[in-house]
Amino acid sequence: MVVRWVVDGVRCEVEVEPRVTVLDALRERLGVRSPKKGCDHGQCGACTVLLDGRRVLSCLALAVAQDGAEIVTAEGLGAVWRAGTGELGGGDPFGSPAAGSTAGRDSGEAGARDRGGPGSGETGRSGSGAAGTGPSEPGELGTGSEQDPEPLHPVAQAFLDHDGFQCGYCTPGQVCSAVGMLDEARRGWPSHVTADVAAEPELTDAEIRERMSGNLCRCGAYPNILAAIRQAAGGEVQR
């Protein structure tokens, strides 16, 4: 089956059989390697991407079931944010440099760059392996964030500012999850630690920890991850 996506702002088509997950299609077919295959069973969060603006686990989503989706991964977060297109968790929560352009799936399509037809994922395979070291032609998928000009997405920048990682393997998932989570909080979604689920929650440290519990960091960088997200959330966090 041919699946049509906008991945990191780039329009693409990929032919997959039904048992291919979004994670495998991204990594193995499109060369987008920032989503990591940690556990591959929905337990670690390393494969987290934003799918139509919501954080989900790409290892548990079948590619064929996500036809037409807009997918943003950690490596495309900055570019999509700077272009002011795509959902990035329900619009443009951080006031991107291109503020004023409309957000949402339609504008994401409009702002997407074309990229090949069916089978175009083949070029992604020619990437040299590690994330961020793929082919470097601008606008290509899988080129990684190293080639991205500043500024980084505010959440990614906050992880740098606070050293929110050690080995870095969980980081792309952490960053995507944090972007999705901050949008959920902005919408007033409660969490397990919200004292009164009917009330508007405040994004305390306890709230951040609970809401990020789906992303494991075996290096134990949690205190700095928390600090990074606190910064990205701006003045909203009550310690």
Place this chain on the structure above:
Amino acid sequence: MIPFDYERPADVASAVAAVRRNPNAMFLAGGTNLVDHLKLGVAGPELLVDVSGLPLDEVAEQPDGRLRVGAAVRNSDLAAHPLVRRRFPVLAEALLAGASGQLRNAATTGGNLLQRTRCPYFQDISTPCNKRSPGAGCSAIGGHHRDMAVLGSSEHCVAAHPSDMAVAMSALDAVVRIQGMEGERSVELPEFHRLPGDEPHRDTVLQHGELITAVDLPGSAPRSTYRKVRDRASFAFALVSVAAVLEVEDGAVREVRLALGGVAHKPWRATRAEEVLRGGPAEESAFRAAAEEELADARPLAGNAFKVPLARKLITGVLRDLADQAGEER
């Protein structure tokens, strides 16, 4: 993962017909449990019929006041819904106690009800399991069974149902709406899941090809709560959980509905405790007596006997806190 075909039907009737036609077909919704089972080899369908795009994704108040939750409504959207948060806090709390933010964004209402046990032997195809392969035997009874059931289990299966949402829905007397080839039917949530008996491979009363289309939530339960005990603070299945609805009037229990999670093959509606409590004093000693009555038939295994006193304390504590709240608001 063995190969399978994939279909995306246009409507509920075609979805039902597609699964009914093929005895080895399964519905796919959020995929958070099923896709994992495909990888583990626990499920090996010939055909997946994707119902996630069907127009079953609304939460709508019905003319009779019921809240109808479409089967494709995502767990996170249901937990965040203003009417659910106000009218059924126990349900919002149960949903939020389950899984992680990413999983709740994908998991659906219907899929949550149909998720399967996390018994490690069920999920490991190299070990015998009556639920996975009827007649193969149960590895858990003589194995590691700390997380297993203490109520209503059988010599064939001691697996515990993993859902939090379903426990709250049981306490809320929710009604599951089901579409089959022969038409629609409704099943009350407490009757929807089965005890294992000698057919542990059957989790629910659904027939092959029947599709959950919605869950109806009657009335409201503003004084209700969900409490879950687990091995870590977040993102873990329940050892024991309690969903409780309590209305107190002049120091007496006017209405109580109680369900337990993590202790049985299904969300365990604690009807015996409810009977003991109804009309009686809203006092801690009564709550404890009711909990003891409910747990009188508990048959724990060596490794999970701790669940019985844990459940007793949890039931007592949850009811006491709800009663205290009622007292403070008077």
